[in-house]
Amino acid sequence: MDSPNDEVLGDFMTGNETTAMEIEQSNIVEGEEEMDPFLKFIDYAKSILYQNAGELEDDLMRSPGWSWMASRILKTCVAYSSGVTPAILLSELALAWNEQNKSGAPKKQSDCIVKLKKKHKRAKLPNMITIDSIYEKRFLPLSGVIEAVIVDAYTLPGTKIYMLTLGDIWSSNTIDLYLHRRFYNIADPQNGILKKGREVLLTGCYLRFASGSSGCARLLPTEYFVVLLDEDEDDDAMLIGAQFCSDSFSAISLDAVKEGTSYSLYARIEHIGPLEVQGKYGTLQRKQVTLVDNDGMKLKLLLWGEQVLVANLFSVGSTLALDRPFIASTVDSSLDTKDEICLEYGSATQLYLVPLILHKEQVSVALTQNHYQASRLSTASNPSQGPIVSQVTLPCDSQGSIDFSNYPFRSYVVDLGDKMTGISLYGIVTDIRGSRGVFSLRIEDTTGGIWAKLHFARSWSLGRLGMGHTVYVSGLSSSLTPQKGLELSWYENGTGASFFNLSCLPALLNTSCLHRLVRLSDLSLHATGAQVCRVWLDQIQHCHVDTRFMHTLCGHLIDKATSGDLECKFCHSSCNGEVERTFHLKITLADDTAKVFAWCTGQTAAELLQISPDEFYELPEEEQIMYPSSLEHEKFMVAIVNSRRHDCGRIVQQDNDMVNWEVTRAIKCE
Structure with missing residues (x-):
């Protein structure tokens, strides 16, 4: 996949080097947040939870960050699919934040805990x-x-x-x-x-x-x-030197192991792999942890079954001391590697860990942060006043990657640079491409667009996702492509990884604080994100109802390949046994101001037609033809997005037959 070359990769601005373009960009961002009800509610909730925060960096970092709040609001909306009130959202946010940051208010702690608290840096x-x-x-x-x-x-x-x-x-x-x-x-x-x-x-x-x-x-x-273990403590340093520094990976011999030789090894954790599923019926779990010893030699530590829980205790960059690991042949362990041996967590194995002490790096705060986030200049005309907070301190790993998972502000595309982890992004899907099980998604916000590669544990698991949909993604990491373009990657089982499609959230239509009603006459082909309208069904004689099969994993329509297999062009895979009957509906929506011809599939179409696809399919042909006429003037609340082709990409599957508007969610109005 070719990554776009027109990405804005600029470094974070420092000091008062403010340009007219940056100020204009900041104004555009602020305008977006004034128009988007979801963004406005985050600002409102943030102002409530930030009441006790000061204007210093330490105060800011101890307050809930933008991505934490966005994720919490969306999780609450998923939990309360019938809709929530501002009071419920604020209550959930406050409870969750208090729970996460409880100091315990200890009346009395052991002296050893008090001592460790002072030097706790991991x-x-x-x-x-x-x-x-x-x-x-x-x-x-x-x-x-x-x-x-x-x-x-x-x-x-x-x-x-x-x-x-x-x-x-x-x-x-x-x-x-x-x-x-x-x-x-x-x-x-x-x-x-x-x-x-x-x-x-x-x-x-x-x-x-x-x-x-x-x-x-x-x-x-x-x-x-x-x-x-703590290498700065004499007793621990002596233990490490006496027990774990005499053996190395290169000294391990399978023949010696068979004769009863055991090893004690000391190596850095380089990578913790995703959860794998092994076995004929997918019942055996496995995780691979890549270890590097002092000589630079690498070996895999395999965790099987319930042992995968041990990986929750590891962190990349920490050093692992393994006393008497089980030495296995990579052939016996079904491991595809050039190495002859691998390590396993055996019945006699004991693990010690020297945790990575996080270094921190100061990151300048970009102009795209607005004044509610305590980072935008007070006035564009007087930059000498400067931002209240010009930089924040974030943890940095041994590879130089900066962790933005606790960054207090919203990240925009223009703010992104190389070697960033824990990124959260809120934007519009403008293109989707799939190749060999890896999906590439282009996400755009008001400052630009960027490609993100999505890696799934098995297969696509995000449900229906299409052009024009609004998404929130967390747990992204950034890197430079060979062509020096910036690219994001996302792993389904990665730390802090989440994905929400706001356009298809059932709670969206019933949560008034997260949307604003617009008239159909106010819709524009240039509009971005889901627009919520109160409409009725009109011109039923021009309604097109078709029953087809869709891929249950991704919600897209399927075709029959030349081989006779059912094939999903979105997932680029055969999907026999993973299909269900669905509607492909094209219908006219109307209100007092205008009419719009729109399309939809799946549950949304079933909600508009008020009948299941299977029930409709069983009707006689004459009744199928007459059925839509009974729906004329039925009223609905709908979420509608602009799904037309974008200049930056191509349509993966033409479910819409080039109809510009997609109804992504609908509920009947009583």
């Missing part, structure tokens, strides 16, 4: 759960990650069962863990390292509450337990 892991939240919710998901400090280690009286009392730097509560027997050798009171003050990571935990009024909680034994 980023929170995804799926991190605080101990306080476990008590509040009385629930712990299996994939939840606990970043804990050992407050006490002891054996249950009269038994040999080891217990660890765990705390964390965000909580006032502690919780007891039954230690899994595979870790008893490092919990020995004399020679073990699982002592007070040691940091550990654990996942795959089952929670049990004691009966009675005390409500005491305990964690059942888990094998998915990693001990953290």
